[in-house]
Amino acid sequence: MGSLKLYPGLGSSNYINDQELVRNASFCRELTPEALENIQQAGKIEYYRRGDAVFRQRDEATHIYLLLQGKVSITTARSSGECTIVEMVPAGKVLLLNSCMLNLPYMVSAEALTDLRVLAIPAPTFIEMLTRHPSLSMVALRQMAYESRLLVDQVRQLKLQTANERLAHYILSRLDRHEGSVITELEDERRVIAQRLGMTPESLSRSIAALKNVGVVFEQRTVRVADAASLRNYCGLELMD
Amino acid sequence: MGSLKLYPGLGSSNYINDQELVRNASFCRELTPEALENIQQAGKIEYYRRGDAVFRQRDEATHIYLLLQGKVSITTARSSGECTIVEMVPAGKVLLLNSCMLNLPYMVSAEALTDLRVLAIPAPTFIEMLTRHPSLSMVALRQMAYESRLLVDQVRQLKLQTANERLAHYILSRLDRHEGSVITELEDERRVIAQRLGMTPESLSRSIAALKNVGVVFEQRTVRVADAASLRNYCGLELMD
Numbered sequence: 507m508g509s510l511k512l513y514p515g516l517g518s519s520n521y522i523n524d525q526e527l528v529r530n531a532s533f534c535r536e537l538t539p540e541a542l543e544n545i546q547q548a549g550k551i552e553y554y555r556r557g558d559a560v561f562r563q564r565d566e567a568t569h570i571y572l573l574l575q576g577k578v579s580i581t582t583a584r585s586s587g588e589c590t591i592v593e594m595v596p597a598g599k600v601l602l603l604n605s606c607m608l609n610l611p612y613m614v615s616a617e618a619l620t621d622l623r624v625l626a627i628p629a630p631t632f633i634e635m636l637t638r639h640p641s642l643s644m645v646a647l648r649q650m651a652y653e654s655r656l657l658v659d660q661v662r663q664l665k666l667q668t669a670n671e672r673l674a675h676y677i678l679s680r681l682d683r684h685e686g687s688v689i690t691e692l693e694d695e696r697r698v699i700a701q702r703l704g705m706t707p708e709s710l711s712r713s714i715a716a717l718k719n720v721g722v723v724f725e726q727r728t729v730r731v732a733d734a735a736s737l738r739n740y741c742g743l744e745l746m747d
Numbered sequence: 748m749g750s751l752k753l754y755p756g757l758g759s760s761n762y763i764n765d766q767e768l769v770r771n772a773s774f775c776r777e778l779t780p781e782a783l784e785n786i787q788q789a790g791k792i793e794y795y796r797r798g799d800a801v802f803r804q805r806d807e808a809t810h811i812y813l814l815l816q817g818k819v820s821i822t823t824a825r826s827s828g829e830c831t832i833v834e835m836v837p838a839g840k841v842l843l844l845n846s847c848m849l850n851l852p853y854m855v856s857a858e859a860l861t862d863l864r865v866l867a868i869p870a871p872t873f874i875e876m877l878t879r880h881p882s883l884s885m886v887a888l889r890q891m892a893y894e895s896r897l898l899v900d901q902v903r904q905l906k907l908q909t910a911n912e913r914l915a916h917y918i919l920s921r922l923d924r925h926e927g928s929v930i931t932e933l934e935d936e937r938r939v940i941a942q943r944l945g946m947t948p949e950s951l952s953r954s955i956a957a958l959k960n961v962g963v964v965f966e967q968r969t970v971r972v973a974d975a976a977s978l979r980n981y982c983g984l985e986l987m988d
Binding site for chain 1: 821823824825826827829831833834843844845846848849851854855877878879881884885887888889891892893894895896898899900901902903905906907945983984985987
């Protein structure tokens with residue numbers, strides 16, 4: 507187990523604490539006790555600092571990573587170095603299963619957006635467990651289905667919406683009410699939001715300015731929406747369930 | 748079983764023929780004999796004409812569709828009606844599992860690009876079979892992993908490439924050699940290619956004209972590439988495995 511001194515931001519690390527984090531991860535909640543025990547025995551706790559790479563584009567997919575604490579961005583780069591964020595993965599989920607399932611090198615990188623605690627399970631062990639534990643394969647299928655829906659949602663946004671509409675859609679998806687005047691706090695930095703929406707920082711600034719015309723005002727991380735219903739109309743695409 | 752007269756383009760339909768098509772579908776090749784028999788018993792053969800919808804955005808996901816013959820486009824539309832193609836599904840695959848796995852309405856539509864023959868399996872039956880047949884859940888996981896890779900590939904292209912580069916990437920992915928002078932035939936109509944690449948027909952025409960500068964010449968459905976290696980450099984992104 508990692509040393510506490512090296513990772514003060516990640517709370518106290520001990521066996522019982524780690525086991526509880528695994529048990530409470532959303533990925534593990536519907537596992538049978540046998541499958542959960544198997545996962546706990548097969549995995550090893552690892553720590554990453556903000557900015558570290560958990561894996562890199564073109565690496566062999568040797569492990570499955572269950573994200574216990576922190577947040578990860580899945581990134582990809584042009585040969586020229588220009589980089590974008592494909593998706594962000596919150597705690598409780600397994601990082602992108604597809605390369606492991608197909609025994610192919612990663613086509614994307616995983617970068618720690620915050621300090622991380624993960625459970626790393628060797629890929630062959632995980633795949634062998636899938637065939638023994640139907641509860642595990644059902645959970646893996648549902649997580650992949652959910653990820654696939656998020657990716658389909660992004661593809662339709664990138665193909666059908668302008669940059670301004672994509673930013674409006676992103677704001678709308680973060681509101682807890684879709685009528686009247688609403689305020690929300692953005693969790694991510696503007697640099698991260700721009701990469702997630704497939705924009706340059708400059709085009710994000712232009713879109714932020716443009717949304718004033720539909721009653722959306724940005725003040726640091728606070729966003730004030732004058733009328734959520736008219737913002738919804740502006741997007742042109744319905745929010746995904 | 749459907750009437751032969753109504754679907755002359757789809758060959759002769761009889762029980763033995765249908766069973767063979769199911770057995771030879773790439774989705775079924777690694778199933779155990781028990782799982783395959785279960786699929787065959789649970790499914791019902793259905794036919795669709797070119798242009799028909801197999802399912803529509805917002806429909807309940809009542810069935811899993813195994814595509815035995817033909818090709819399907821997964822489409823999605825803005826509230827204003829503008830439509831795009833998220834992905835295309837060839838024969839042998841199951842159409843988009845994610846809505847069924849999550850018991851959510853379809854977020855996209857499936858449209859027949861050609862006449863189709865499909866095996867329709869009620870969703871609850873299919874999900875129950877997944878828990879009983881590890882070979883079926885492994886095949887479903889691998890198909891979803893493959894689809895997810897294609898979607899990640901699209902997201903990175905849409906975020907990192909210009910329209911001209913996306914067309915170059917699309918051509919490159921269809922070549923059987925990636926060096927020297929190569930000729931290929933495009934399977935799809937230009938209207939379909941434009942929607943798949945997230946372009947209007949007009950911007951596709953502009954990109955076709957622009958690619959002359961990197962030695963790519965379009966003549967109807969034939970595409971001549973003077974130097975595949977320099978086309979690969981032009982794309983800026985590596986081809987996915």
